[in-house]
Amino acid sequence: MIPVGFDYQRPESVDAALALLAEHGDDATVLAGGHSLLPVMKLRLAAPEVVIDIGRVAELNYIRVDGDEIAIGAGTRYRDIVISDVLAKECALLPAVTRTVGDPQVRHRGTLGGALAHGDPAGDLPAAILALEGTIVLRSPRGERKVPITEFYTGVFSSVKEPDELIVEIRVPRTGSTGWAYEKFTRRSNDWAIVAVAVVTAADGARRIGLVNMGSTPLRAKATEAALAEGKSIEEAAALAAEGTEPPADNAGTPEYRRHLVTVLTRRALQTAAG
Ligand SMILES: Cc1cc2nc3c(=O)[nH]c(=O)nc-3n(C[C@H](O)[C@H](O)[C@H](O)COP(=O)(O)OP(=O)(O)OC[C@H]3O[C@@H](n4cnc5c(N)ncnc54)[C@H](O)[C@@H]3O)c2cc1C
Missing domain, CATH: 3.30.465.10 (Uridine Diphospho-n-acetylenolpyruvylglucosamine Reductase; domain 3)
Known part of the structure; x- marks a missing residue:
């Protein structure tokens, strides 16, 4: 589909971009790589009057x-x-x-x-x-x-x-080059994650866990993090990874499937991060 017509601006500095945003208010939208914004505009889910392209703001x-x-x-x-x-x-x-x-x-x-x-x-x-x-x-x-x-x-x-x-x-x-893992589960290599789990080891040794596609926003696996801090094993802690999540249902899987998947991916990611 073709987007609704819009005015195109290409500022060359942050100050110029901010001035345009201030001038046009809610009627303006920033364009960076365009790989999320342009599909949304083509579907006419967004119809900004002014597009401010920051792609060349060095x-x-x-x-x-x-x-x-x-x-x-x-x-x-x-x-x-x-x-x-x-x-x-x-x-x-x-x-x-x-x-x-x-x-x-x-x-x-x-x-x-x-x-x-x-x-x-x-x-x-x-x-x-x-x-x-x-x-x-x-x-x-x-x-x-x-x-x-x-x-x-x-x-x-x-x-x-x-x-x-x-x-x-x-x-x-600066978390360094070790102590991390990313487990992304997809049907095909280029796909969006059905579920993914990022694990980072912080400077104090605590494990922090980010979850992809397990709710309406990106989430932390708080119950798993707390269990690890109490000294529980990786297996015991990973089994709690779906606590507090509300995963979506779509063609790639049901919420129940994602709740199971996230425990498996969290266990694998924690094991990899542990080295
Ligand atoms: C075929 C395809 C496959 C993809 N696969 C994946 C994938 O596997 N995983 C994944 O995570 N993503 C995927 N994406 C999405 C991709 O990562 C997007 O490029 C990204 O989400 C948006 O970045 P962008 O620079 O293109 O932003 P844009 O599309 O230009 O903008 C996105 C939104 O952010 C706003 N914005 C942009 N920059 C700023 C800024 N500096 N300040 C304030 N607001 C700003 C815009 O106004 C707009 O609302 C895919 C996209 C496509 C088209």
Whole structure:
């Protein structure tokens, strides 16, 4: 289908993008990689009057160590995350997860900021950043604020981001090259996850677990995390992974199937992360 007509703007700086957002308010939408927005516009589920393309805002494209965190520009494309030497050494979960997203075309266009702003509960990156307890940096004409991803999502495809705010940066801790795992279950290699589980070992040894496609937002496997902290075995803890989740029903599986699958994937991911 063809989208409703719109005005196209291509700012070259964050300030120019913010000025356009402020000028056009709710009538405007940001375009990054376009791999989620354009399908939605073609289906006419979104009909923005103004599309602000931030795809060429170079200042949003970087990956660098900053103290005990890694700072990643919101416009950084998946491919640059996959091939990043900094991330391979300092936060190896992220390239490993990103490598599983879609196909090469999607990974050359899609951006980390776009994935987090879109917030698809079936998306790989939101749950990975949740397991990492990352921070989302939002900027608007009113200034900048940092929102922990644990407080970012409010419901299905919705977040605390205001219409005039741009995600400018994502910050994740330097978790290193070991102690992580990502188990993504798909029917075919390029598919979206039926269920996926990201495990990260934090600096204090605690395991943090992010779940994909187990509810209306990306979720943490809180009962499993708590059981591990109490000293329960991986098998005992993983059996609790579906607690507090509300998985969807679709052609790929029933909620009961997903509740079983998540316990299997969590056990495997915890075993892999343990080395
Ligand atoms: C064929 C195909 C297969 C896919 N497979 C997978 C998969 O296996 N796993 C997966 O996780 N995803 C998958 N995706 C989705 C893909 O990851 C998207 O690219 C991603 O979710 C959105 O990133 P984007 O840069 O394309 O954002 P866009 O589509 O440009 O934007 C998405 C939303 O975010 C907003 N936005 C973008 N950037 C910002 C910003 N900096 N600040 C504020 N708002 C912003 C936009 O306004 C829009 O609402 C697939 C997509 C396709 C087309």
